[in-house]
Amino acid sequence: MKAFIVYCHPSEDSFTSHVRDSFIRGIVDSGNEYLISDLYKMNFKSDMSEKEYLRDSNYRDTPDLEEDVLAEQKKINDSDAIVFIYPVFWTEAPAKLVGWFDRVWSYGFAYGNKKMKMLEKGMILCSAGNPVDRLEQL
Numbered sequence: 001m002k003a004f005i006v007y008c009h010p011s012e013d014s015f016t017s018h019v020r021d022s023f024i025r026g027i028v029d030s031g032n033e034y035l036i037s038d039l040y041k042m043n044f045k046s047d048m049s050e051k052e053y054l055r056d057s058n059y060r061d062t063p064d065l066e067e068d069v070l071a072e073q074k075k076i077n078d079s080d081a082i083v084f085i086y087p088v089f090w091t092e093a094p095a096k097l098v099g100w101f102d103r104v105w106s107y108g109f110a111y112g113n114k115k116m117k118m119l120e121k122g123m124i125l126c127s128a129g130n131p132v133d134r135l136e137q138l
C-alpha cells in the first residue's frame with residue numbers, strides 16, 4: 001500500500017515532526033510505501049488566485065490548473081491512502097494546509113465531474129497543545 005502524507009508544520013524543532021518520523025518508520029517497517037508533501041518546505045502557495053477562484057466558484061472544468069496543484073492531485077491519485085499530519089492552530093489546521101484544500105480539491109477533481117480517486121484509507125494525526133477533555137469542550 002502507498003500512503004500519501006500531507007505534512008504541515010513550520011519547524012523541524014517540533015513534536016509534530018517526531019509524529020511524522022514515527023509514522024514514516026511504521027510505514028517503512030511494515031513494508032509499505034509513502035509519498036510526502038511537506039507544505040512549508042515546498043513553500044506551497046496557499047493563496048487561491050482570482051483565476052482559480054473564478055474557475056471553482058463558477059464550476060468551470062477547464063484544463064488550466066497550475067502545475068503545483070496538478071502535482072498534488074497526481075500524488076493523491078497515485079496513492080491508496082491519505083494521511084494529514086499537522087498541529088492545531090487556533091482550533092483549525094494551519095492556514096497553509098487550509099489553502100492546500102482550497103486549491104488542490106478543485107472543481108472537476110474533488111467535486112463536479114470528479115477525477116479524484118476514492119482512496120481506501122484516510123487518517124488525520126493532529127497534535128494539539130490542549131488536553132483532550134479541553135478540546136472536547138471547544
Ligand SMILES: Cc1cc2nc3c(=O)[nH]c(=O)nc-3n(C[C@H](O)[C@H](O)[C@H](O)COP(=O)(O)O)c2cc1C
Binds near residue numbers: 009086092129
Ligand atoms: C499559532 C498557534 C495556534 C495554536 N492554537 C491552538 C489551539 O487552538 N488549540 C490547541 O490545543 N493548541 C494550539 N496550539 C498549540 C499547537 O497545536 C502545538 O504547538 C502543537 O500541536 C504541538 O507542538 P509542536 O508545535 O511542537 O508540534 C497553537 C499553536 C500555535 C503556534
